[in-house]
Amino acid sequence: MQNQTIVGIDISNLTLDICIRKDNQNQTFIIKNEVKAILGFFRSYQKHELLIAMENTGRYNWPLYEALAQLHQHRVFVVSPLHIKKSIGLVRGKSDKADALRIALFMEKHHRELHQWKPSPVSIEKMKILLAERSYRMKVKRQLLSQKTDYPRMKKTGLNKTLSVMNKKMADLANEQIKLIESAIQDLIHTDEQLAKQAALIRSVPGVGKVLSWMMLAKTAGFTTITEPRKMACYSGVVPFDHQSGTSIRGRSKVSVYADKAIKSVLHLAAMSAIRLKNDLGEYFQRKVAGGKNKMSVLNAVRNKIIHRIFAVIKNQIPYQNLLRVS
Structure with a gap:
């Protein structure tokens, strides 16, 4: 790891806290969590090979993924937050700046054990987004169904019928949206020959359904x-x-x-x-x-x-x- 430049990035919705670590010296920066800002920041490191590490924070990672996919000279690692938390031991206090440093220190110690991140095909990225949206609506639907059983207990208030009707409309809407999302996933698979073939093979296994x-x-x-x-x-x-x-x-x-x-x-x-x-x-x-x-x-x-x-x-x-x- 001599002379290797390591970058630890703590991600939030609007900003990125970045720690640049080289020769046991640290520099910290804060930039916007936007593709343009990310590309502008890493432009000054075009002649370097960086080891860039970040936690997996879901959709907040997307601008970084889009920008870093264009910077082929760098090695990128996406690490589970739990992996980092369990490896750093007892810590006191928390801040975005400190978290960026901890991610950089984690990468310095464990980079040989980790698999390098590579951009996923567009079809896979779309599928992940659609599955996340489906999961959210399934959760909403379950909550609505659980509330439905409570309304008969409100009979003496006179609100039970009104709330039941509202509940049914929301549940029906969630069902419609789930069907639309599932249809979009099916269309996505059918337009990709490789995914279509793999999906058919997977579903030939007993018990395996579309989801x-x-x-x-x-x-x-x-x-x-x-x-x-x-x-x-x-x-x-x-x-x-x-x-x-x-x-x-x-x-x-x-x-x-x-x-x-x-x-x-x-x-x-x-x-x-x-x-x-x-x-x-x-x-x-x-x-x-x-x-x-x-x-x-x-x-x-x-x-x-x-x-x-x-x-x-x-x-x-x-x-x-x-x-x-x-x-």
Whole structure:
């Protein structure tokens, strides 16, 4: 790392706090979180190769992604905020300037362990945005449905009918928007030959529906960022880890709480669907449960198997049923 210039960026909605670290010396800057401002700032570093690190903050990252995709000489890393938080140990106080320095120090220590960020295809970026919008409306819909059960208790106030009608209109609107978003995702996939082929292969796996196929494509960027089923299983929180210390603590193996909860819940629904159908996964579940295994433990194994089957059909470019015949 001698003479290597490291850039730590703390991102907020309107501004970026930037820490430039070289030869154990730090410089800090604040610029607007806009593409034009970002390109202008890094223009003075055109002759340098920078190691640029930032946390994943969702849509606040988008101007940086757009700008840095044009600066090919730099190496960019997008790191989980939890990864940084767990690595820096005990800290006191918090500010955007201090966070930018902490990100730079984290990169200085751990850059060899991290995967470099690469711009995703436009179709993948669009899919991620549409899935985020769908997820938001699904959450709103669930909240509306939960409120619906409370209105009968308001009968004596005379507001129950008015609020029920308003609730229904909002829920119907959320449903319409969800359908429009799902239609837009389908159109997006159909216009991309590679994504269309991959989606068809994924859905040939028992239990896998359209939502899981979309999420797998988005989370793996078309199977380019996550290329191994074991890594995807770990990311999805379906891999059990040992729980022991010395000779006194020997707990059961259990899955980690650090997982993508959204894809884990959809995988659970896929597993529930798969075990109800006539297929090898359903037979596996029944056989293990009949042998005395815990149902939830077996169901988690089914989730894991679904992930491995998805990656198998993508690797072999053969639908699942045909893959069974070949193997």
